[in-house]
Amino acid sequence: MKSLILIIITGALINNVVLNQFLGICSFLGVSKQMKASASLGGAVIFVITIASAVASLLYDYVLAPLGMDFMKTIVFILVIAALVQIVEMFLKKTSPGVYKALGIYLPLITTNCAVLGVALTNVQDGYNFIESVFSGFGTAVGFTLAIVLLASIRSRIREEDIPAPLRGAPIVLISAALMSIAFMGFSGLSF
Amino acid sequence: MNKYVERLYNGVVKENPTLILMLGMCPTLAVSTRAMNGIGMGLSTMAVLILSNLVISLLRKVIPDEVRLPAYIVVVASLVTVTELLIEAYLPSLYEALGIYIPLIVVNCIILGRAEAYANKHTPLLSVMDGIGMGIGFTLALTLAGLIRELLGNGTAFGAQILPSGIDPIGIFVQPPGAFLVLALIIAVMNAIGIKSRQRDLVDVGCDGVCARCTAECKKSGEVNAK
Numbered sequence: 138m139k140s141l142i143l144i145i146i147t148g149a150l151i152n153n154v155v156l157n158q159f160l161g162i163c164s165f166l167g168v169s170k171q172m173k174a175s176a177s178l179g180g181a182v183i184f185v186i187t188i189a190s191a192v193a194s195l196l197y198d199y200v201l202a203p204l205g206m207d208f209m210k211t212i213v214f215i216l217v218i219a220a221l222v223q224i225v226e227m228f229l230k231k232t233s234p235g236v237y238k239a240l241g242i243y244l245p246l247i248t249t250n251c252a253v254l255g256v257a258l259t260n261v262q263d264g265y266n267f268i269e270s271v272f273s274g275f276g277t278a279v280g281f282t283l284a285i286v287l288l289a290s291i292r293s294r295i296r297e298e299d300i301p302a303p304l305r306g307a308p309i310v311l312i313s314a315a316l317m318s319i320a321f322m323g324f325s326g327l328s329f
Numbered sequence: 330m331n332k333y334v335e336r337l338y339n340g341v342v343k344e345n346p347t348l349i350l351m352l353g354m355c356p357t358l359a360v361s362t363r364a365m366n367g368i369g370m371g372l373s374t375m376a377v378l379i380l381s382n383l384v385i386s387l388l389r390k391v392i393p394d395e396v397r398l399p400a401y402i403v404v405v406a407s408l409v410t411v412t413e414l415l416i417e418a419y420l421p422s423l424y425e426a427l428g429i430y431i432p433l434i435v436v437n438c439i440i441l442g443r444a445e446a447y448a449n450k451h452t453p454l455l456s457v458m459d460g461i462g463m464g465i466g467f468t469l470a471l472t473l474a475g476l477i478r479e480l481l482g483n484g485t486a487f488g489a490q491i492l493p494s495g496i497d498p499i500g501i502f503v504q505p506p507g508a509f510l511v512l513a514l515i516i517a518v519m520n521a522i523g524i525k526s527r528q529r530d531l532v533d534v535g536c537d538g539v540c541a542r543c544t545a546e547c548k549k550s551g552e553v554n555a556k
Contacts, residue, residue: 216406
């Protein structure tokens with residue numbers, strides 16, 4: 138149990154997927170314009186990454202590894218993620234329209250979010266079993282949500298400020314991300 | 330200008346994928362700790378980009394419009410797997426340095442973005458030139474970021490000692506925060522000397538995260554929203 142909690146904390150804080158691993162930068166910079174959108178995307182990402190990690194782990198352990206088709210993992214994982222996102226979207230539309238309304242438009246965006254594929258591949262690389270993969274996926278996704286929601290709230294403050302002209306737009310957002318990244322480096326001192 | 334040369338100019342200068350279009354941010358930030366890593370990543374991506382542009386352009390009349398994205402993903406993923414195996418076999422040190430970012434070329438916005446915005450509408454030769462131009466532009470941007478970070482954070486350039494040993498390098502530049510800082514400074518300098526870009530101003534990076542559908546669909550959705 139302790140090791141599972143450690144996996145979540147490592148994924149969410151110490152090895153933060155955005156600020157330390159640089160995965161999912163596209164949506165991190167693009168969607169963080171609005172707070173509400175960021176929170177919804179975060180919710181959708183938690184949902185998809187957790188399921189995708191579980192499915193990828195099962196596929197790898199029971200299909201790819203026994204058949205010796207380790208090298209096919211990139212192709213298989215990306216197709217599974219793309220299909221999974223479609224299925225999740227259809228499933229939510231049918232069963233819970235409320236959730237679908239909140240997360241629906243963000244689901245297709247997630248297929249190309251490199252964090253999803255990145256987590257699936259890292260889990261295999263680290264030799265995680267099924268349970269560990271699910272927890273690692275969940276922790277990573279929580280880290281993504283934390284980072285994007287924090288950046289969105291910083292950006293809502295930046296909007297009111299008088300920023301030097303060359304730094305307006307992308308540079309000031311990147312500098313904010315840099316400062317967040319410095320803050321998150323502090324978590325690497327956590328020891329258990 | 331010859332239309333083939335124009336593709337090269339377009340990729341390197343006018344629509345530089347990293348610095349103007351703000352695509353492929355993940356590898357740019359992640360592997361730019363050393364200038365050599367930047368070149369390695371840039372050239373690997375360029376190889377995949379040229380081949381995927383070629384294949385997708387050749388298949389542009391065969392692939393049905395409805396399933397084009399999954400089809401492109403399969404093409405790109407296969408090419409990336411081949412590239413990954415080749416790097417692992419012949420350049421093991423580069424393979425170690427780039428690690429997980431090699432398979433992640435699959436989800437690099439630049440590749441699907443060019444397939445969608447260019448290769449599926451143009452002849453194979455033009456698409457290859459577009460791939461070469463974009464690839465060089467990406468490689469140059471990565472190498473520039475890598476060079477600045479390596480020089481400030483490690484005191485070296487391409488592995489050769491540049492800063493005198495009396496000066497301590499600023500370690501944070503080779504750590505994750507340095508990636509964001511250096512990219513912010515490069516873009517700020519470009520803004521200051523007057524190289525503008527609509528994408529950068531709006532920070533519509535990859536059109537709100539829709540990497541695969543970057544340019545073409547972005548415009549469409551922009552038009553719809555405007556109405």
